[in-house]
Amino acid sequence: MNKLYKTAVVTGISSGIGLALTQKLLNENYNVIGTTRSGSLDDFSHSNLKIVPLEATSQESRDNAVNAILAITESIDLLVNNAGIAPDVFSIEPDFESFTATINTNVTSVIFFTELLLKHIKTGGKIAFISSSMGLLKNAAPNGTAYRLSKNAINMYAAMLASRVIDRQIIVTPIHPGWVQTKLGGNQAPFTTKDSADGIYDAILSNTNSGKFWDITIPGLD
Ligand SMILES: NC(=O)c1ccc[n+]([C@@H]2O[C@H](COP(=O)([O-])OP(=O)(O)OC[C@H]3O[C@@H](n4cnc5c(N)ncnc54)[C@H](OP(=O)(O)O)[C@@H]3O)[C@@H](O)[C@H]2O)c1
Numbered sequence: 001m002n003k004l005y006k007t008a009v010v011t012g013i014s015s016g017i018g019l020a021l022t023q024k025l026l027n028e029n030y031n032v033i034g035t036t037r038s039g040s041l042d043d044f045s046h047s048n049l050k051i052v053p054l055e056a057t058s059q060e061s062r063d064n065a066v067n068a069i070l071a072i073t074e075s076i077d078l079l080v081n082n083a084g085i086a087p088d089v090f091s092i093e094p095d096f097e098s099f100t101a102t103i104n105t106n107v108t109s110v111i112f113f114t115e116l117l118l119k120h121i122k123t124g125g126k127i128a129f130i131s132s133s134m135g136l137l138k139n140a141a142p143n144g145t146a147y148r149l150s151k152n153a154i155n156m157y158a159a160m161l162a163s164r165v166i167d168r169q170i171i172v173t174p175i176h177p178g179w180v181q182t183k184l185g186g187n188q189a190p191f192t193t194k195d196s197a198d199g200i201y202d203a204i205l206s207n208t209n210s211g212k213f214w215d216i217t218i219p220g221l222d
Contacts, residue, residue, distance in 0.1 A: 001031040001048055007073045009117065011035045011054060012083025016182030017130060017200070020193035021080060022049065024201050033069050035083070056083050056109035066116045075122045078204065081110045081154075082130040086184050089134075089144040099146040106150035111157055124169045128204050129158050133176040133215055155213055162211025173207045175200055176215040
């Protein structure tokens with residue numbers, strides 16, 4: 001880790017958008033503390049990257065991850081809440097197991113992980129949530145009950161958080177990362193993970209309207 005660089009924490013970097021964003025941030029001279037469930041990362045390493053284990057749905061794992069992060073850095077410039085699941089996007093009828101898993105992973109875990117790190121985010125720092133335009137009311141549709149609700153909830157939390165941290169000049173941005181070629185997004189998606197990571201990075205840097213939803217496919221609009 002380079003003492004002169006800013007430090008970012010990114011959750012869920014084992015694949016997809018989280019991994020591409022980690023690579024983007026490293027290229028932009030950030031130190032990155034990335035989380036994976038296993039605590040390791042196959043096929044990629046970097047001198048400014050540290051991996052911390054996190055099973056986001058476990059309170060004990062969240063506590064341990066935060067202790068491990070704070071043993072690496074005293075303060076954080078950027079927190080990106082990226083880890084998420086979408087098991088019900090092709091289902092019309094809500095399924096209890098998928099529903100509770102999605103809300104637990106995409107909402108409860110994200111909120112309580114963020115709350116643990118909140119006081120360690122620097123004044124003038126940034127918090128991003130990888131959300132989805134599927135969570136916007138204007139995009140209501142019959143499929144993906146839990147996924148849409150989870151992203152809608154995290155957009156609301158982001159807007160609420162923005163007003164809580166305004167005195168510390170922390171900018172909060174819930175971001176739609178595009179429809180992206182990942183395990184979650186599938187092969188038909190038009191965006192590569194690199195396209196998405198570049199757009200997310202621009203959104204994090206450009207947003208001055210804390211709490212506002214940012215769609216990287218329509219910059220500056222919601
Ligand atoms: N791809 C798209 O088109 C798209 C569109 C809109 C929004 N998003 C959002 O983008 C984010 C990243 O998704 P992705 O497309 O990059 O999918 P992905 O490749 O499946 O990545 C999801 C990441 O989240 C991690 N994760 C899932 N459940 C977890 C848990 N309980 N604890 C810790 N980590 C967990 C996964 O870890 P494992 O590898 O261990 O499962 C993986 O690292 C998600 O929040 C998703 O909702 C994606």
